[in-house]
Each structure stands twice: as structure tokens, then as C-alpha cells.
Amino acid sequence: MGKKTNLQTFYSQSEQQTEQIAEKLAHTLQGTEMIAMFGGLGAGKTAFTRGLARGLGIDDGVSSPTFALVHEYEGRYMLYHFDMYRIGSYDDLYSTGFFDYQGQGVMIIEWSENIEPFLPEERINITIKRISDNEREIIIEGAEKL
Amino acid sequence: MRILAIDTTASPVSVALLKDGFLEGEFFLNIKTTHSQTLMPLVENILRLTGISAEDVDLFAVNAGPGSFTGVRIGVSSVKGMTFASDKPCAAVSTLEAMAYSMPYRNGIVCAVMDARCSQVYNALFRLDEGNVERITEDRALSIDELKNELEYYEEDQIYLTGDGADICFKSFGDSLPSLVLTPMNIRYQHAYGTAMAAMRMADENKLCTSDELMPIYLRIPQAERELQEAERELQAKKRNNDGNANC
Numbered sequence: 001m002g003k004k005t006n007l008q009t010f011y012s013q014s015e016q017q018t019e020q021i022a023e024k025l026a027h028t029l030q031g032t033e034m035i036a037m038f039g040g041l042g043a044g045k046t047a048f049t050r051g052l053a054r055g056l057g058i059d060d061g062v063s064s065p066t067f068a069l070v071h072e073y074e075g076r077y078m079l080y081h082f083d084m085y086r087i088g089s090y091d092d093l094y095s096t097g098f099f100d101y102q103g104q105g106v107m108i109i110e111w112s113e114n115i116e117p118f119l120p121e122e123r124i125n126i127t128i129k130r131i132s133d134n135e136r137e138i139i140i141e142g143a144e145k146l
Numbered sequence: 147m148r149i150l151a152i153d154t155t156a157s158p159v160s161v162a163l164l165k166d167g168f169l170e171g172e173f174f175l176n177i178k179t180t181h182s183q184t185l186m187p188l189v190e191n192i193l194r195l196t197g198i199s200a201e202d203v204d205l206f207a208v209n210a211g212p213g214s215f216t217g218v219r220i221g222v223s224s225v226k227g228m229t230f231a232s233d234k235p236c237a238a239v240s241t242l243e244a245m246a247y248s249m250p251y252r253n254g255i256v257c258a259v260m261d262a263r264c265s266q267v268y269n270a271l272f273r274l275d276e277g278n279v280e281r282i283t284e285d286r287a288l289s290i291d292e293l294k295n296e297l298e299y300y301e302e303d304q305i306y307l308t309g310d311g312a313d314i315c316f317k318s319f320g321d322s323l324p325s326l327v328l329t330p331m332n333i334r335y336q337h338a339y340g341t342a343m344a345a346m347r348m349a350d351e352n353k354l355c356t357s358d359e360l361m362p363i364y365l366r367i368p369q370a371e372r373e374l375q376e377a378e379r380e381l382q383a384k385k386r387n388n389d390g391n392a393n394c
Binding site for chain 2: 090091094096100103104113114117118120
């Protein structure tokens, strides 16, 4: 594994740029990382996931798994896309199979805020902050240098 | 009595066939397979290679939990399906008890532990005495520290630490409990053999169930629940603060 840098900050002016940043992140992955995303409604979490999926060679349309809770994609590595928006208890989390997926592929999680105590320490944090309608600050923590 | 036993509760998958306590056949894999893809081929092959038909099986035993959410459901629903068709009885065995039944050849305490994540383990303690397995505690979820404190009470006995959580526990408190030993690899993980042996006892004690009654056993993690509720409260407070700022 390459050297991990603690904090990397990017500014995105558009959804396309957000996807490109995520695509770059995808190229640094080893295949079993957990990526925890933080950022409210409309921050661009699904756009980020779309870019990450493309970086892993996945061309299927990526959509938010709000209803299914988890979507699975097969690319260079397996990608498990979780949405924790409706997860409010340990039992909820357990019954998504969240713990069973760990180590089986790359996991990317929307609404990580809801399950923060159960995230393993070894993970990548993505914080997306809204600056204006199109502008976002994206902070990547615990990943290799992009 | 012939028993077909299966386990899919964690990373291994295993299938065993026993007749009156005699082990006729057993398969065990532990390479992170997808149980939904390996279990039925293992069942099919153990029957085919032993020349025993599903109708010759009198009892279907399954580790019904604790364990991984998906794993437990795969095992339980497979046995539900097989017994729904054949109308044969089922045994819903505790995974931890099955571990204890894999090793009643010495005297001492079995401490069966499964990694439940979040620094918690699923655990139960059993006393082995001249070939008998006696349960000391219920199946429960607790922290590694809580388990260590409890084990100090059994210092006088040899304590056999077994299960997929044995390693992390041994690393955490192996040095401070000299009577603790790790079980060897051939019995470290849950095996369908232990499931069948536990099921034999359940049959003696009239604790079998029907296909309909067979259900997964899930354990709650009280500490994890508390932490999540605290996190939820903090999050709500943060949201309120943010809303407040926006209004200013």
C-alpha cells in the first residue's frame, strides 16, 4: 500500500468535476476500502459515487440506493453502495448486511453520519460541503495521494 | 437416527452427516465463499457421495445464530426449504453451543466467541465434564473487556478459547489469564459436526421444531445500541444548531 496522506482538499465547480475527483480516488484503491461520505441532501454524494464507479470500470447507471439500502456493482472490484439515510438502530444496520460486506469489496456509504459509531477506524472519509449552487469543497481523509 | 447438519453463520460453511453419533461425512470450507452458492452443492454432494438419499435423513440441524445476518438467513432458509418438502423435524442450534460440542473430550470451560464487530463479541460459556457439555451462560453479546472480567472467575479451570473471535480475545487478554488456551485450527471454527451433536441432545430433550417454527436467532448488542442513540442525539443537536445559524 502506498503512503496515505491525511487530508486532501479539492474544489469542484460542477457535478462533472466532482465525478472526476472521485474517478481519481478510484484509481488509488486496493479493493477492500470503506469510503464513508458525509454531506447533506444535494451535496453530490451520488455524483461522487458515479465517478468512483466509472473509475472502477463500472458503466451501469449509478443511482442512490435510498430504497434498496445497498446496490452492488461489478467492476475491477466489487462496489457496494450503501445509503444509511433510513438507518436508525443497530438492528437496522445489522439487517442491511453491512457487517457481512466488510472486506468483500469497496464499500461507499451515503449518510455515514447515521452510523458513525459503527464505522471501522480504517476507512476513507469524504466530506462534501456546499459552497454555492454549483461549488463544492471536497475533503478526502485517509486516502492515498490523488 | 440420521442427522444432516449445516453451518453458514460466519465465514466458513460446513455440512455433516451423522448416523447415531457416527460421523459419516463432513465438508468444511473457509475461504470466504458465498454461502448461497456453495451450501446446496455441498449438501447435494455429501448425499450423492455417501449414497444416502434425503429421505434417509431423520433430522435436519442448523446453526440458527448468532452470526452474520446474511449467513444465518441462508442456513435457516435452506433447512426450512428442505424440511418444508420432507416434513422432517429441525433443530435450531446455537452456533456457540455447536462449538462447545465440537470438543467435549477434556474437562474445563469452553469460551466460545464470535466477532460481532464494534469491539463486541457473541459469547457463551460451557463446562465440559467427562464428556458432558453443560451450559453456564446464555448466548449474549458483550464487550471484550466485560468477557475478560467474567473469565477471571474461572481462573482455576482450564479455559478453551474457541471461535472466530478467539484470536482477538487472546490478543487482548491472553497474557493476563494463564489458564486460557486457544483451540487448534481443526476445531477453532464452528463445524456442522458440533451442530449435529448438539441437535442429538436437543432431540433427547424434546427441543426440536417444525419447518414452520424454525427461526433465526439474533442477539442484540446493547452497548452498540446506546452508542447509536447517542450519535443520533448529537446529530439532531447539530442539525438544530445549523438551522439556528441559518436563521440568524
